[in-house]
Each structure stands twice: as C-alpha cells, then as structure tokens.
Amino acid sequence: MKTILIFVSTLDGKITKWGDSKVRSWSSKNDQDYFDSVWNDTRIIIMGSGTYNPDPVKPDSRHHFIVMTGNPEKYRSRDEPGRIEFTSQSPFSIVSRFEREGEERLLIVGGAHIATSFLKDELIDELWLTLEPKIFGIGANFVIKEKLDIRLKLISCTTANQQGTLMMKYRVLHGEELLR
Numbered sequence: 001m002k003t004i005l006i007f008v009s010t011l012d013g014k015i016t017k018w019g020d021s022k023v024r025s026w027s028s029k030n031d032q033d034y035f036d037s038v039w040n041d042t043r044i045i046i047m048g049s050g051t052y053n054p055d056p057v058k059p060d061s062r063h064h065f066i067v068m069t070g071n072p073e074k075y076r077s078r079d080e081p082g083r084i085e086f087t088s089q090s091p092f093s094i095v096s097r098f099e100r101e102g103e104e105r106l107l108i109v110g111g112a113h114i115a116t117s118f119l120k121d122e123l124i125d126e127l128w129l130t131l132e133p134k135i136f137g138i139g140a141n142f143v144i145k146e147k148l149d150i151r152l153k154l155i156s157c158t159t160a161n162q163q164g165t166l167m168m169k170y171r172v173l174h175g176e177e178l179l180r
C-alpha cells in the first residue's frame with residue numbers, strides 16, 4: 001500500500017493565503033483538475049478536522065473519508081459507516097488498518113497538523129507537491145513548526161502551464177535509503 005501526502009503550495013511555502021482556507025481561490029486550474037483526478041482515483045481519503053470543517057466533504061459511495069479529530073463524539077451524527085468516519089485513532093493505527101484490509105493507496109490531503117503527524121511517524125511514502133509561482137508572505141506551511149529531518153528524492157516534475165506551475169512527486173526516504 002502506498003501512502004501519499006498531497007499539497008499545493010506557493011514559492012514561499014504557504015498552503016493558505018493569509019490564513020484563508022479557500023485554496024481554490026488561488027491555486028491554478030491545472031492544479032485543481034489534477035487534484036480532482038487524484039481524488040476521484042482514490043477511495044481512502046484522510047484529513048484533519050481543520051481541513052474538514054471549513055469545507056465539509058459530502059460522503060459518497062466511491063470514497064471512504066477519514067476525518068481525524070481529538071473529539072470524534074462531536075461529529076457522531078455525521079458518521080456513515082464505510083463512507084465517512086471521525087476518529088481519534090493514531091496515524092499508525094489508521095495506516096495499519098487499511099493495509100490489513102488490502103487497500104492499494106491512502107491519500108492524505110492535509111492540513112499541516114495531520115501531515116506533520118504522518119511524516120513524524122514515517123508513514124508517508126510519497127509527497128505530491130504542486131508549486132504555484134506565487135508569494136503570500138503570510139499563511140500556513142504544510143508542516144507545523146517542529147524539529148523535523150525528513151529527506152526526499154524527486155521522482156518526477158512537470159511544468160503544468162505557461163506561468164510555470166510545477167507538479168512534483170517526491171519519495172520519502174526511509175531506513176537504508178538514507179545511507180545511500
């Protein structure tokens with residue numbers, strides 16, 4: 001099973017414009033189409049309550065959404081088995097469960113708190129990062145402020161449009177790969 005972390009960021013590393021959660025107000029059409037196709041191709045989609053709450057996903061038969069929260073009781077009435085689930089389970093428990101169930105991939109769509117938890121626990125295989133040629137100065141980063149030391153290797157990079165939106169895929173290096 002492959003676990004993929006996906007983000008769109010500005011050149012100065014911001015995933016929100018001045019803290020506003022509406023990413024589609026500034027990301028390119030190319031990135032939006034790309035994100036939608038990855039979303040449509042993936043059954044298990046994981047997000048934090050900070051990403052879910054400003055723009056709640058509608059459950060559908062093609063997806064199983066996992067919303068991570070320290071307070072799942074608050075969302076009990078929205079739980080729909082096999083479609084949307086609110087959980088305080090650890091990243092490791094979530095990944096192990098879907099691995100046991102034979103899923104091929106997990107998509108982690110943020111935000112920064114969730115990304116940091118999965119990265120720290122070495123549960124991310126690939127980072128799919130779109131870089132928009134913009135600078136916002138103020139906004140959230142895709143990891144929270146913590147001491148991290150994560151190394152990655154570029155798998156692919158494509159230029160999506162004339163402005164130079166870059167779509168990159170990186171593999172997160174683990175174990176022996178770090179010694180090479």
Ligand SMILES: NC(=O)c1ccc[n+]([C@@H]2O[C@H](COP(=O)([O-])OP(=O)(O)OC[C@H]3O[C@@H](n4cnc5c(N)ncnc54)[C@H](OP(=O)(O)O)[C@@H]3O)[C@@H](O)[C@H]2O)c1
Pocket residue numbers: 006007008009014015016019020021022023047048049050051052054068069070071087088089090091109110111112113114115117140
């Ligand atoms: N540009 C992009 O690609 C992109 C992608 C995604 C999100 N975003 C933006 O990022 C912002 C949200 O990011 P965020 O960092 O504030 O929020 P987040 O990571 O989506 O969610 C944080 C919340 O998740 C829960 N949580 C965190 N770690 C957990 C753990 N280990 N176990 C269980 N629950 C855990 C907590 O929920 P409770 O407080 O409920 O306990 C925490 O408050 C939004 O503005 C969104 O638009 C941008």
